[in-house]
Amino acid sequence: MSQYVLRRLLIAVPSLLGISLVLFVVLALAPGDPFSELTTNPNVPPEVAASLRAKFGLDDPIYLRYLHWLSAMLHGDWGFSFVSRMDVDQLILQRLPATLYVIGSAQLLALLIAIPVGVYAATKPYSLFDQVANTLAFVGFSLPTFFTGILFILIFSITLDWLPFVYTTDIKATGIRWVLEMIRQAIMPVAVLGLFQAASMTRFVRSAMLDVIRLDYVTTARAKGLGQAKVIVKHVMRNAMIPVVTLIALQMPAVFGGAIVTEQIFRIPGIGSLLISSILSNDTPVVMAVTFVFACLVVLFNLIADVLYGWLDPRISFR
Numbered sequence: 001m002s003q004y005v006l007r008r009l010l011i012a013v014p015s016l017l018g019i020s021l022v023l024f025v026v027l028a029l030a031p032g033d034p035f036s037e038l039t040t041n042p043n044v045p046p047e048v049a050a051s052l053r054a055k056f057g058l059d060d061p062i063y064l065r066y067l068h069w070l071s072a073m074l075h076g077d078w079g080f081s082f083v084s085r086m087d088v089d090q091l092i093l094q095r096l097p098a099t100l101y102v103i104g105s106a107q108l109l110a111l112l113i114a115i116p117v118g119v120y121a122a123t124k125p126y127s128l129f130d131q132v133a134n135t136l137a138f139v140g141f142s143l144p145t146f147f148t149g150i151l152f153i154l155i156f157s158i159t160l161d162w163l164p165f166v167y168t169t170d171i172k173a174t175g176i177r178w179v180l181e182m183i184r185q186a187i188m189p190v191a192v193l194g195l196f197q198a199a200s201m202t203r204f205v206r207s208a209m210l211d212v213i214r215l216d217y218v219t220t221a222r223a224k225g226l227g228q229a230k231v232i233v234k235h236v237m238r239n240a241m242i243p244v245v246t247l248i249a250l251q252m253p254a255v256f257g258g259a260i261v262t263e264q265i266f267r268i269p270g271i272g273s274l275l276i277s278s279i280l281s282n283d284t285p286v287v288m289a290v291t292f293v294f295a296c297l298v299v300l301f302n303l304i305a306d307v308l309y310g311w312l313d314p315r316i317s318f319r
Contacts, residue, residue: 005307012299017070019295024066027284069288079285083278088289092271098169099270101182102189103259107252109194110201115244117198118205122213123232133202140199145192149265152188163188167268189266193259197251204247208240249305253297 053059057068072079078088121130157165164185171181212218213236221231260272267273271290278286 005303008303008306012303016292016295016299020070020073020292021066023288023291023295024069025062027288028062028065030282030284073292078289081278081283081286083281083283083286088285091274091286092289092293095269095271095274098167098268099256099259099263099272102186102262102268102270103193103255105186105190106193106197107248107255109190110197111248113194113198114201114205118202119209119232119237121202121206122209123228125210130206133206137199137202140195141203143196144261145196146261146265148196149188149192149262152192153265156188165266167266169269189262189268192265193255193262197255200251201244201247205240205244208243209236212236212240245308246305249301249308250298252301253294256294256297 057065060068069079076089078092080086081088081091084091117133121127121133124130153165156163165188167185167189171178171185173181213232218231218235221235222228226235256271259270260275262268263270263272264276271293275287275290277283278290
């Protein structure tokens with residue numbers, strides 16, 4: 001399996017290079033740059049602005065700027081944020097914990113809802129539980145996160161005054177009080193993301209389970225006298241989870257993209273809000289770094305999905 005993983009990583013290198021080239025060219029051709037305001041600021045001498053542009057190579061040809069960026073990235077230098085006045089990697093590391101906390105909790109909530117609900121709905125097709133679960137899944141998947149986020153704020157923050165609608169990292173508390181406040185302020189953003197993901201996952205789990213539960217080997221297992229729970233867990237779920245793994249793995253980068261909207265609604269100081277603020281301020285080094293990280297996530301989670309295939313289905317070999 002190690003050779004398979006290594007081979008897939010080597011194949012991913014040209015893909016990432018192509019993605020990085022396209023991203024860099026698009027950002028380089030976009031109107032405006034981080035120092036455009038210096039040319040209209042009467043307090044900044046023209047020679048100072050020209051010196052800064054020359055220092056960061058903004059007047060060089062695009063291909064030279066890309067080669068300089070690629071060389072710096074390979075040496076661990078992600079660039080310098082012109083707006084925040086700090087290295088891009090340090091800026092991302094500052095914002096990363098909040099994003100991982102919210103997204104990780106949301107994915108865990110989605111799995112805890114989708115798998116048991118989808119499995120049970122498949123074992124009782126067209127029952128009242130199945131119809132209610134399908135209806136709620138359709139409703140949850142149809143409502144965008146910005147709508148449910150605002151709705152949660154109106155109900156739980158403004159009307160009931162139960163939960164804060166602004167996420168903050170500098171909570172004035174210690175010990176268990178700090179933990180409770182962190183959980184309390186994360187409830188709404190985690191619920192918004194988690195319920196949206198759970199809606200699509202529930203439908204997918206149910207469909208995958210129904211495809212497997214009707215196969216001949218499942219009928220044979222029941223004919224041999226195995227209990228319903230053992231048949232479902234040991235014989236049905238393992239094979240049914242193969243397409244579900246694909247969905248979860250491919251959705252993870254999309255979850256990071258969806259978190260951009262959620263972070264804006266609840267003012268979470270994460271990667272999503274950093275990307276939006278960097279785009280608005282033409283902070284291209286940060287935009288380039290964040291979007292490239294998203295591209296790496298796509299490749300990484302595709303690789304994780306392929307590896308999990310072999311673990312779930314012994315018929316798949318790593319060759």
